[in-house]
Amino acid sequence: MNCRQLAEQVDAYLDGDLDEVGASACRGHLRTCAACRDLADQQTRLRAALAELPPAEPPAHLWAAIDARLGAAEIADSRRGALATGWSRLVAWLRPVAWPVAMVGSAGAIALAVVQLRGAAPSQPLALRAPVVAPAAAAPPVRLALRDALDERADLEREADGRFRQVVSELLPLARAEVATWAPRRAQAFAHDLERREQAVLVASPGHVRERAWHDLTSYLERVALGEQVAMGGGR
């Protein structure tokens, strides 16, 4: 054994982790090398010093402070009431309703516009060409109806976005509270995953693509907040 090998193994040796052969080789080297003996001495001394550090005594009022904070948190819970406990209901309500409503609503309005269009120019085989040949008097209401339908669709999309945003703002603190209990590496992974999903929402075009992105984000936060799939306290 040389000095470099001893420096690498000195911890394992002092911790008693080496087998008999390895430990004997270390002892052999230590008997003949003063520098390594110093190193081992220093490490021994360091361990003793660390083990002998005076215990840090928690202050007597610590429990009272914790109890007060727990109480304050419970009061906050009770005030938040339905909002805090109802986010899962909100998510459940939002999922089947929001986007289908937006879609059905706007599709219905567009269909209505098309029907009006057909009514306005019954002789035309292709309804969408109708405005071109339709009497001037009929054109404005049709275009208005289409524009209304598109406006309404945009409104519904905005509304749905708003609701998803609300759900996210409800879930995020809960998820963050959960993530605070994770190991740093996993917490970093969460930050990364969250950012990726937020980005997906931002870049998604309105409609079912964005809806999917929102669902992905909210269900991810929900899983994290509930500690699902990411087993709390035991995962490696």
Next chain:
Amino acid sequence: MASTAVSDIPRPRADLAAAAMDDATLIAACRRGDARAMELLYHQYKRRVFGLCHRIVGPVDAEEVAQEVFVRVFRGLAGFRGDAQLGTWIYRLAVNCALTQAGKQRRRQEVGDDHLEEVAAPPVASRDPRLSRRVEAAMAELPAGYRAILVLHDVEGLSHEECAAIMDCRVGTSKSQLHKARMRMRELLGPALAAERLPGGEAP
């Protein structure tokens, strides 16, 4: 509403034999909001939790962080699935909270706040007060991650298996991190450690 009154509210009271309560019983009672069980859990873990916080973030922020840890413990017990030991889970929370705080301290220091000087303030003296103070000061110089593993293993005396579970890493990683932390400590303490030879002067 005055939050000081919260400890006086009526709470469920289980038939608890305080001394002989296993973790599962204690957790169940705490989840029900049993005041005695909560206090019992606190007393069971307060020294080590406060010790971890104190060593990792220093005396100034230790109390605040320890409060945060226990608040998270009691608020998080409902989600604790028992797939780790209760102690491991609590110490992991403590290490995470402390490392988060240490990160904030570092950022404060980077923007010129001199608050961190207090972190290295010496605690109560031990058998060799001078060396203890130097050790504490050297620990304050370590990166927070090294400090955490050093505290868990060498100060608190936990095994590498326990350290790995708390730090959420492999046992090998725990050992190699500890080795690096000790080597760094030896560099920082060099002359102080060399100054005084152990009685007998020989390694075990």
